[in-house]
Amino acid sequence: MQVSKGLFAALSLTALASTAQAADEVVVYSSRIDELIKPVFDAYTAKTGVKVKFITDKEAPLIARLKAEGANTPADLLITVDAGNLWQAEQQGVLQPTQSELITANIPAQFRSSTDSWTGLSLRARTIFYSTERVKPSELSTYEALADKNWDGRLCLRTSKKVYNQSLTATLIETHG
Structure with a gap:
């Protein structure tokens, strides 16, 4: 949204x-x-x-x-x-x-915050970019797929200290446990 x-x-x-x-x-x-x-x-x-x-x-x-x-x-x-x-x-x-x-x-x-302290106004698109010459779309279509050993040493990510990545990780933990 x-x-x-x-x-x-x-x-x-x-x-x-x-x-x-x-x-x-x-x-x-x-x-x-x-x-x-x-x-x-x-x-x-x-x-x-x-x-x-x-x-x-x-x-x-x-x-x-x-x-x-x-x-x-x-x-x-x-x-x-x-x-x-x-x-x-x-x-x-x-x-x-x-x-x-x-x-x-x-x-x-x-x-929105459950305490009404803040309100979100937009959602961040978290897209995965890859070379279509080296990667098939079916191999890498979800964030969960990034955990596959096939991608060891092949990923370029922002630091885990960035709140964007912390939010993404928290969402994945909430979704998948």
């Missing part, structure tokens, strides 16, 4: 604006790079008149900043690139639950 930029802005910022009691400005901490997120914020401002002040950085510094700022944080919204980061922020106590009929109506429960 990929959420369009317009729906993304509508869901996240409309819910935010109602929570922030229709403020003239909302403050967003985002781990998305400026060039990717600014057009969404500009479109929201053009449509609503609400200005979006945003600060971008990597997830860990943003979460540390929220923790240090505590109740005095100017942030109204945290946007990260993976639910694993949101889970970490929730575990560190830097998120507040929010109730939104808009979010409840549009985002299935499996894409």
Whole structure:
């Protein structure tokens, strides 16, 4: 389920604006790079008149900043690139639950925190790339197939320290035990 930029802005910022009691400005901490997120914020401002002040950085510094700022944080919204980061922020106590009929109506429960502390807005495509000259599609069509001894020493993966891979591994463990 990929959420369009317009729906993304509508869901996240409309819910935010109602929570922030229709403020003239909302403050967003985002781990998305400026060039990717600014057009969404500009479109929201053009449509609503609400200005979006945003600060971008990597997830860990943003979460540390929220923790240090505590109740005095100017942030109204945290946007990260993976639910694993949101889970970490929730575990560190830097998120507040929010109730939104808009979010409840549009985002299935499996894409939201059970405590309403965060909401997923899109899904990551986890694709496998390979050379069709050396690999037959039937040999490598699932992530589970990557565990076959046939692939020992033949894989190029991101480090296991990346939350993307940790989330993928957690999903596979949840699915297969």
